[in-house]
Amino acid sequence: MGKAFAVVLTIITAVSVAIFVSHHWWFPEVASAHGGAMDHQFTETFVGAAIGFILAQLGLAVFAWKYGERKGDTRPIRIFPGGVKWLLVLAFVYVGSEIILLEFVGQKVWAAMYFTPPAADSLQVQVLAGQFAFYFRYPGPDGKFGPIHTDKIDEASANFFGIDPSDPASKDDIVTAEIAVPVNKPVELLLNSKDMDHGFYIREMRIQQDMLPGMQIPLHFTPTKIGKYDIACNQLCGLGHYNMRAFLEVMSEEDYQKWLVQQASLQ
Ligand SMILES: [Cu+2]
Incomplete structure (x- = not known):
């Protein structure tokens, strides 16, 4: 035996x-x-x-x-x-x-x-996860994000980040449903969650980070290839988890600037 x-x-x-x-x-x-x-x-x-x-x-x-x-x-x-x-x-x-x-x-x-700080010229983008979607915020021409007011978060009026419209730092912020970044430029993401543990995972970028309520977690990387990449939530966050995804578009600098202007006009 x-x-x-x-x-x-x-x-x-x-x-x-x-x-x-x-x-x-x-x-x-x-x-x-x-x-x-x-x-x-x-x-x-x-x-x-x-x-x-x-x-x-x-x-x-x-x-x-x-x-x-x-x-x-x-x-x-x-x-x-x-x-x-x-x-x-x-x-x-x-x-x-x-x-x-x-x-x-x-x-x-x-x-x-x-443990290595992001490059000083990194493009900062805030990310907010909630059941069951991601939203992204660019600081606008002033380079400053207005604070997140959780009490002002209102999906019905598309105020996903709880932006205070009277705040001058928030006024020029650009909120989007997908994220675009220029190729070969360092990016620093500031990850937030409004309700529970979500995951931010992009396979091609080899980045993965949990997103937790009450914490802003930074994550930096430099995309090197133009393309469209899946962003998946990889923490089981509820019944709609399977549907929680967004896209990262890596573009040429020129396309990125055009995209940003277009998104700004939609605010
Ligand atoms: Cu999730």
Whole structure:
């Protein structure tokens, strides 16, 4: 029984690894400046986890082969050398060192996004998530966002950000239902939620960030490819979650300026 189990386990391990190795790459093509480093890290993590997986499964197979029950075996039941305590210690060290190693090699890419301030000339865009839509706000010619007044949020009058119209900083703000940015220019998003936990995820940009009520969370990236990209909410936020999406349009500088003028005229 032990030997049969060992053989089956080895076959399952080999087939699983073969499926992963022969599979095409998981993500769509990178369209942001930091995306390459992110993919590199992803590959490293994947390979590291695969080595751990193979070693653990083969280790299990070896033990099953060697110590598995045999017909007519009257010897006493064998236990791990040193007893259960050392088995647990080994498991802790094995899993723990894998996690610490991955944290250690992965923190560089993460820190480059979250601990490095955005470029001084970044285009700032405020994002507001609510059940079940995203809205975007550009600061207008004065470069200033008026404050969000939650009590003034009113979908019926399209005041999604709770803008106070008498506030001079808010007067020129441009609110849109999709976001457009010029290519190769750093962007800093200021993420807000008005009701609950939402997610802001653009696969091609390799950005993903939760959006929480009461917090304005900054997130910066530089788009490098002109195109239209899906923005998905990736936190299950209610019955309409499946329908919560918007688009990011990366344009040439010229098209972006035209788009901005057009959006301003719609306010
Ligand atoms: Cu959502």
